[in-house]
Amino acid sequence: xxxxxxxxxxxxxxxxxxxxxxxxMDTKTSWFFKIWDDAQPERAGYGECGPLPGLSIDxxxxxxxxxxxxxxxxxxxxQHLSVLADQPDLLVPRNFPSILFGLxxxxxxFIHGGGGVIFNNxxxxxxxxxxxxLIWMGDHDFMLKQIHEKVVQGFDCLKLKIGGIDFGxxxxxxxxxxxxxxxxxxIRLDANGSFGDEVALxxxxxxxxxxxxxxxxxxxxxSGMLPTICAESPIPVALDEELIAHxxxxxxxxxxxxxxxxxxxxxxxxxxxxxxxREWISQAEALNVGWWITSALESSVGxxxxxxxxxxxxTYLPQGLGTGSIYSDNITSPLHVVNGAILYDKTRxxxxxxx
Numbered sequence: 001x002x003x004x005x006x007x008x009x010x011x012x013x014x015x016x017x018x019x020x021x022x023x024x025m026d027t028k029t030s031w032f033f034k035i036w037d038d039a040q041p042e043r044a045g046y047g048e049c050g051p052l053p054g055l056s057i058d059x060x061x062x063x064x065x066x067x068x069x070x071x072x073x074x075x076x077x078x079q080h081l082s083v084l085a086d087q088p089d090l091l092v093p094r095n096f097p098s099i100l101f102g103l104x105x106x107x108x109x110f111i112h113g114g115g116g117v118i119f120n121n122x123x124x125x126x127x128x129x130x131x132x133x134l135i136w137m138g139d140h141d142f143m144l145k146q147i148h149e150k151v152v153q154g155f156d157c158l159k160l161k162i163g164g165i166d167f168g169x170x171x172x173x174x175x176x177x178x179x180x181x182x183x184x185x186x187i188r189l190d191a192n193g194s195f196g197d198e199v200a201l202x203x204x205x206x207x208x209x210x211x212x213x214x215x216x217x218x219x220x221x222x223s224g225m226l227p228t229i230c231a232e233s234p235i236p237v238a239l240d241e242e243l244i245a246h247x248x249x250x251x252x253x254x255x256x257x258x259x260x261x262x263x264x265x266x267x268x269x270x271x272x273x274x275x276x277x278r279e280w281i282s283q284a285e286a287l288n289v290g291w292w293i294t295s296a297l298e299s300s301v302g303x304x305x306x307x308x309x310x311x312x313x314x315t316y317l318p319q320g321l322g323t324g325s326i327y328s329d330n331i332t333s334p335l336h337v338v339n340g341a342i343l344y345d346k347t348r349x350x351x352x353x354x355x
Contacts, residue, residue: 045110048302049102100273123311128341154339163194236262294320
């Protein structure tokens with residue numbers, strides 16, 4: 001066997017309905033590892049590396065240089081690929097989580113014969129995963145239109161981004177949801193750290209009247225108020241961006257024990273790859289902290305890997321895996337969202353010709 005690894009760059013274009021809180025993001029760049037055996041080039045494994053500009057810890061100038069180094073190191077390697085798949089930090093520093101994730105994915109895909117099989121579990125065999133419907137920031141009419149569409153599509157759990165428009169207007173939108181649908185709809189909120197320390201608890205008390213399941217990252221990363229907010233908030237608090245800079249197992253344990261959130265939200269591209277997310281889950285469960293897994297604007301390649309990774313666990317909450325329709329030029333795949341769930345439809349094929 002003669003291993004070859006290459007890196008391919010691809011720019012994806014957002015649909016109008018996928019504008020993010022970083023309004024200038026009209027496109028998203030990802031890099032893809034492709035690993036194959038020179039004697040069998042048709043059997044290739046793919047892995048997506050997609051840092052989020054301005055948010056990812058590995059959004060740094062030397063990013064592409066490290067990608068090329070990893071590819072050249074893997075090419076011709078005699079090291080057991082299964083060892084690297086299980087311990088990708090042997091090759092990639094922990095402060096490059098999106099590269100860790102891409103490397104894990106490409107290796108596991110190749111090991112399993114290519115074709116997008118990362119884990120041979122229930123998801124790849126057709127069992128769906130319940131997901132939340134993501135409502136993007138915008139004005140009153142835009143958000144209500146999205147909410148109506150998601151409910152019609154069968155979603156009973158909605159995640160709303162808040163903090164981008166007037167707080168009173170956001171409350172009015174939440175009131176309309178409750179008036180129209182009662183408690184049949186579970187509401188999650190994501191504040192992306194937009195609440196100032198001095199107003200956070202007050203706003204959380206106001207929001208609690210709408211029977212909110214949880215709120216992600218109500219205050220900025222590193223806020224000294226976070227332990228108090230986790231303890232006193234009438235709405236369960238979920239940490240997201242707060243997890244990014246915590247790279248070692250000990251630091252991850254310390255964060256959870258010092259803040260005691262009710263939930264953590266895990267994104268492999270941001271929070272240590274799949275290996276790192278397993279560490280977070282282990283620590284969270286030891287402390288009775290709930291969790292769910294979310295994609296981070298990956299294309300179909302990355303989303304497929306995250307779905308299969310999620311199916312490795314006994315999950316009971318809707319997951320955040322509903323981002324497959326955000327690009328007008330996404331990679332054609334077997335992934336399919338129906339009735340508030342994502343599934344792997346084997347009657348649909350991959351088209352990786354652009355990678």
